Amino acid sequence: MKATLIYGAGDVRVEHVPDPKLLEPTDAVVRVLRSCICGSDLWPYGSKATQDHGDRIGHEFLGVVEDIGTEVTGLKPGDVVVAPFVWADNTCDFCREGLQTSCRHGGQWGSTDVDGGQGEAVRVPQASGTLVKLPVGEDSALLPSLLSLSDVFPTGHHCAVTAGVTPRTTVTVIGDGAVGLSAVLAAKRLGAEQIILMGRHTDRTDLGRAFGATDVVAERGEEGVEKVRELTGGDGTHTVLECVGLKPAIETAFGVVRDGGTVSRVGAPQYPDVPADFGVFFRNITLTGGVAPARAYIEELLPDVLDGRIEPGKVFDRTVGLDDVPGGYRAMADRDALKVLIRP
Amino acid sequence: MKATLIYGAGDVRVEHVPDPKLLEPTDAVVRVLRSCICGSDLWPYGSKATQDHGDRIGHEFLGVVEDIGTEVTGLKPGDVVVAPFVWADNTCDFCREGLQTSCRHGGQWGSTDVDGGQGEAVRVPQASGTLVKLPVGEDSALLPSLLSLSDVFPTGHHCAVTAGVTPRTTVTVIGDGAVGLSAVLAAKRLGAEQIILMGRHTDRTDLGRAFGATDVVAERGEEGVEKVRELTGGDGTHTVLECVGLKPAIETAFGVVRDGGTVSRVGAPQYPDVPADFGVFFRNITLTGGVAPARAYIEELLPDVLDGRIEPGKVFDRTVGLDDVPGGYRAMADRDALKVLIRP
Numbered sequence: 178m179k180a181t182l183i184y185g186a187g188d189v190r191v192e193h194v195p196d197p198k199l200l201e202p203t204d205a206v207v208r209v210l211r212s213c214i215c216g217s218d219l220w221p222y223g224s225k226a227t228q229d230h231g232d233r234i235g236h237e238f239l240g241v242v243e244d245i246g247t248e249v250t251g252l253k254p255g256d257v258v259v260a261p262f263v264w265a266d267n268t269c270d271f272c273r274e275g276l277q278t279s280c281r282h283g284g285q286w287g288s289t290d291v292d293g294g295q296g297e298a299v300r301v302p303q304a305s306g307t308l309v310k311l312p313v314g315e316d317s318a319l320l321p322s323l324l325s326l327s328d329v330f331p332t333g334h335h336c337a338v339t340a341g342v343t344p345r346t347t348v349t350v351i352g353d354g355a356v357g358l359s360a361v362l363a364a365k366r367l368g369a370e371q372i373i374l375m376g377r378h379t380d381r382t383d384l385g386r387a388f389g390a391t392d393v394v395a396e397r398g399e400e401g402v403e404k405v406r407e408l409t410g411g412d413g414t415h416t417v418l419e420c421v422g423l424k425p426a427i428e429t430a431f432g433v434v435r436d437g438g439t440v441s442r443v444g445a446p447q448y449p450d451v452p453a454d455f456g457v458f459f460r461n462i463t464l465t466g467g468v469a470p471a472r473a474y475i476e477e478l479l480p481d482v483l484d485g486r487i488e489p490g491k492v493f494d495r496t497v498g499l500d501d502v503p504g505g506y507r508a509m510a511d512r513d514a515l516k517v518l519i520r521p
Numbered sequence: 522m523k524a525t526l527i528y529g530a531g532d533v534r535v536e537h538v539p540d541p542k543l544l545e546p547t548d549a550v551v552r553v554l555r556s557c558i559c560g561s562d563l564w565p566y567g568s569k570a571t572q573d574h575g576d577r578i579g580h581e582f583l584g585v586v587e588d589i590g591t592e593v594t595g596l597k598p599g600d601v602v603v604a605p606f607v608w609a610d611n612t613c614d615f616c617r618e619g620l621q622t623s624c625r626h627g628g629q630w631g632s633t634d635v636d637g638g639q640g641e642a643v644r645v646p647q648a649s650g651t652l653v654k655l656p657v658g659e660d661s662a663l664l665p666s667l668l669s670l671s672d673v674f675p676t677g678h679h680c681a682v683t684a685g686v687t688p689r690t691t692v693t694v695i696g697d698g699a700v701g702l703s704a705v706l707a708a709k710r711l712g713a714e715q716i717i718l719m720g721r722h723t724d725r726t727d728l729g730r731a732f733g734a735t736d737v738v739a740e741r742g743e744e745g746v747e748k749v750r751e752l753t754g755g756d757g758t759h760t761v762l763e764c765v766g767l768k769p770a771i772e773t774a775f776g777v778v779r780d781g782g783t784v785s786r787v788g789a790p791q792y793p794d795v796p797a798d799f800g801v802f803f804r805n806i807t808l809t810g811g812v813a814p815a816r817a818y819i820e821e822l823l824p825d826v827l828d829g830r831i832e833p834g835k836v837f838d839r840t841v842g843l844d845d846v847p848g849g850y851r852a853m854a855d856r857d858a859l860k861v862l863i864r865p
Binding site for chain 1: 615616620622623655683725735780781786789792793794795796797798799801802803805806807808809811812814832
């Protein structure tokens with residue numbers, strides 16, 4: 178089959194690799210219907226040291242079960258399924274607590290001997306725990322929104338949930354990338370009435386408004402902080418959803434959060450530490466969030482997608498075939514595309 | 522009257538100052554029955570630049586109302602009262618949310634024109650909101666425990682509450698100072714069954730055991746982290762109460778917290794930032810806590826003190842008169858005393 182490999186910064190290739198097959202009785206093999214490129218894929222795409230062998234890449238996919246191991250339950254060949262971006266047994270103590278990203282028997286797509294999501298098929302470890310069956314056909318118009326349940330929408334949702342967004346909290350979302358826009362949609366879904374989106378790409382912030390943002394702040398840094406404070410009577414917002422991962426973004430987050438409020442971050446941090454001095458301490462600011470246990474949220478979010486109440490798949494603004502994946506990376510890195518859907 | 526002033530590192534003096542009197546109609550004047558020295562007073566005592574005038578110091582006191590302004594309600598001369606370590610109107614939005622430390626009309630003892638607590642009397646701004654009436658006489662044996670409601674015990678309690686301590690969470694407390702021991706007592710009161718106290722002063726950790734610690738870890742740094750992990754099946758604890766404020770302590774906190782767990786800090790931070798790299802992110806660690814809104818907790822904690830169910834005042838292991846306050850500072854700085862009670 179064909180799959181995507183990354184050889185270094187700017188060097189993504191689609192090559193022939195061995196077809197996946199069952200290795201463990203708990204495995205399934207899934208033929209990929211839809212995959213996509215994640216903002217977090219852009220970190221290695223931007224900085225990975227060049228190497229002579231490619232690493233599998235991609236961690237979001239939706240597909241059809243082709244084969245199952247002898248210990249797999251609840252799934253059969255032909256089922257349409259979505260995979261969260263970390264595989265997990267969904268039975269250990271961490272999984273039962275809703276932290277499947279720390280599963281005692283889980284792991285990451287594209288790690289040693291595990292396929293990446295940006296390919297024609299994937300061997301899925303811990304298939305019974307990992308995969309969620311979708312009641313749709315292979316040609317459903319809902320596939321983009323259902324694929325978003327793999328990572329980007331649950332990531333925005335995790336950000337909003339851990340920040341404590343409710344109908345009574347004001348919200349700032351930092352970042353108008355696909356995760357930021359998903360966080361806007363998640364905050365709106367949780368009932369937030371004031372959602373300030375910090376972003377400066379009008380086409381993206383327009384989608385943010387459609388998703389529920391009530392205000393858009395294009396300014397950054399101190400000026401952006403000032404603007405959010407103006408919009409909130411000087412206080413900042415109860416919750417801040419940091420969806421970028423860069424130091425200036427997390428610093429802005431601490432600037433716009435209200436005393437006693439919460440900063441949640443879901444942008445993979447490209448910094449070693451965060452401000453936590455006496456000022457932050459005196460203001461009782463909480464910092465939470467982290468990698469989203471997407472698996473924990475899929476069943477909860479699925480009905481809203483199936484009913485069309487939310488359309489998180491709107492973050493996909495370009496579709497490529499597998500051979501065009503390198504161009505998809507370029508488009509996202511150049512901010513020419515918001516989020517690229519892959520149709521293998 | 523006499524009051525304590527700090528002129529610089531190691532230079533605390535007791536001097537004559539003007540008697541406090543009502544300045545605002547919302548003020549009261551309180552004659553101090555008991556005051557004390559806080560671990561946080563040791564930061565300026567250790568590092569304050571020398572100056573030619575003294576600054577008032579002390580922020581924990583309990584006393585008798587001597588005079589009230591025309592707008593003070595709910596208090597009368599003769600009432601025995603305790604003051605939280607930040608004064609507040611207790612009516613603004615922050616106060617109603619239980620964050621009196623961010624009160625819109627509040628402030629700190631010892632700031633410009635406001636008395637410190639380590640003196641014979643104090644002018645109390647926003648007296649109706651700040652002071653809590655105590656149903657005891659001036660000679661009650663409960664005074665030390667009631668005084669602890671001013672700061673040290675609510676601070677330990679705030680740490681435990683914001684960390685999310687419940688009967689189902691395991692707990693590590695970092696620091697065997699008065700705040701750490703108070704955090705042990707608070708965690709026990711909230712039902713925690715495993716409370717690991719990290720501290721190496723046996724006389725203090727013995728009191729920690731009496732307060733409810735189930736394990737004591739004397740090792741520090743990597744060795745201490747290892748030990749806590751051993752005690753918890755390798756996982757660390759759900760909650761970590763950081764009661765020191767130094768960088769190695771907060772680093773240890775991130776080392777001993779379980780994936781998905783919470784670090785709460787109430788030790789005034791002597792560092793500008795905290796570790797927040799991809800490892801912390803992937804583990805979904807929350808950092809919370811801050812300066813404790815003691816006022817928010819006094820009514821809740823008071824009955825347990827009055828009934829003798831808890832004795833937080835046991836952290837006081839030395840009593841001095843007002844003239845001996847400089848010696849009290851020395852004793853605490855030398856770790857000769859755990860926490861010094863002042864009887865003006």
